[in-house]
Amino acid sequence: MEQEIKKLQEKLAQQQKLASLGLLSAGIAHEIQNPLNFVINFSKTSSHLVDDIEDILQDLSDKIDQEDCKELQDIATDLKENMTKIQEHGQRAISIIQGILLLSRGKEGEKLPTDIPSLLHEYIWLAYHAMRALDKKFNVSIHETYPDNMPKVMIVPQDLSRSILNLANNAFYAVNERAKAENKDFNPEFEIQLKHSEKGISITIRDNGCGMDADVQGKLFHELITTKPIGKGTGLGMRITHDLITRGLNGTITFQSAVNQGTTFQIDIPCEQC
């Protein structure tokens, strides 16, 4: 009986911690949305200003040196491309934030016709480049297998993209850890496979990284657990991913892992073709 009470108390404390984390993340998401809107809007205004510069350059083209004029035009084109990137990535941050807000209010995001192979490809490479930016030595062979001519399906895209980002971040971190610990013969590998049927989609994500021991495996989806150094991991990634897939997307996520061999996640999501 006493043990039972202790267990329940621990569970309650854990749930309270998660509830306050939910409120906290909703608060942060809300506060970030405003400055992010400024970033996007100022970038749009700056793009228009570069358009004006291009017009002026056009008018001056017979008055200034041809080479200088060409150089200025190239710089203006680069500036506009950079502004577009700022807007695109800013918009993506906004949709992530809206996803957090919806999740913490217990609402479902909007289902949209989604090109799943493109989404998977985009987010895996986003995780790869983020990892490379942090560690120039990081390397991994990425194998992607997608069905040909797959039709779009109705799904909440930001729920899937956030999950894939979390899973890919973990997998890349795990292969990098193993690479650092082992000799040069180790080849870091990451594999993603997508299948689809009338019932929905199924995604397999496999890495040959450091793997998880039984303790981490037991807690992965239900408790806040991290083996990363302070400041590098919060232990929230898999908890959120589990929520996004089971509650947001109505699907299932399971995994198998072995220390110093690797980890495989299996995700199945019911969805309709467009």
Ligand SMILES: Nc1ncnc2c1ncn2[C@@H]1O[C@H](COP(=O)(O)OP(=O)(O)OP(=O)(O)O)[C@@H](O)[C@H]1O
């Ligand atoms: N593919 C994987 N290979 C090996 N270990 C993994 C893998 N995925 C998760 N883990 C282990 O599970 C722990 C929890 O993962 P989770 O994504 O929840 O948190 P985190 O990555 O530590 O921090 P963050 O909140 O930044 O994601 C990790 O610290 C790691 O020990």
Ligand SMILES: [Mg+2]
């Ligand atoms: Mg993580």
